[in-house]
Amino acid sequence: MRTTIHARYVPSMEHRSVRGSERTSPEQFAAWLRKQLERRGYDLRPRGGGQTRFIKDSGLSAGTVSRMLSGQTTTETRTLQQLADALDLPLGEVLVAAGILSAGELENVRSPQPRHTPMTPEQAADELGIVDPHKRELFINMTETLQRQRATNGGTHTAEN
Structure with a gap:
């Protein structure tokens, strides 16, 4: 491939x-x-x-x-x-x-190396190039909501951190 x-x-x-x-x-x-x-x-x-x-x-x-x-x-x-x-x-x-x-x-x-620590929503926004303040706030809030939902449901997948 x-x-x-x-x-x-x-x-x-x-x-x-x-x-x-x-x-x-x-x-x-x-x-x-x-x-x-x-x-x-x-x-x-x-x-x-x-x-x-x-x-x-x-x-x-x-x-x-x-x-x-x-x-x-x-x-x-x-x-x-x-x-x-x-x-x-x-x-x-x-x-x-x-x-x-x-x-x-x-x-x-x-062969990307795995991250040793989870990325914060702010870091993810930076990595994705989200600079518009409104879009950034929306992205961070949605990510934090999904993280809380994961914690409530007991999720263990690294991608969900």
Whole structure:
């Protein structure tokens, strides 16, 4: 099963450190892509025809493939999804190779760590981005009502905390 990450645009592929995990640079992504294509029999030498054949096989534009292979950025997730499909790789692997996610971030998405303490209604509102004061108050009141109802009914499910 592929991990699908929904977003129209993702951050640029500049080399940076995130929570101690290194992301790849555009040049590293270009080298990774060349290796993937060569493994699949695409001859990328000048006049080898491999780049043209991959463009046809993948449905990606010539400019897009050229930019990726030359180490220029590509931030369109649809393009990276199309690349993943063409290479028959999980999107997550391509996002890591492209420097969009670090390997650690991808692992956190795939296997999130459970919370040790229950989240407060206020924290949940923050996490959900509820900033409108009226909507926030409504959310917090409803959550607290559900928590009291759970306590009254003797619920034991962690998700109900």
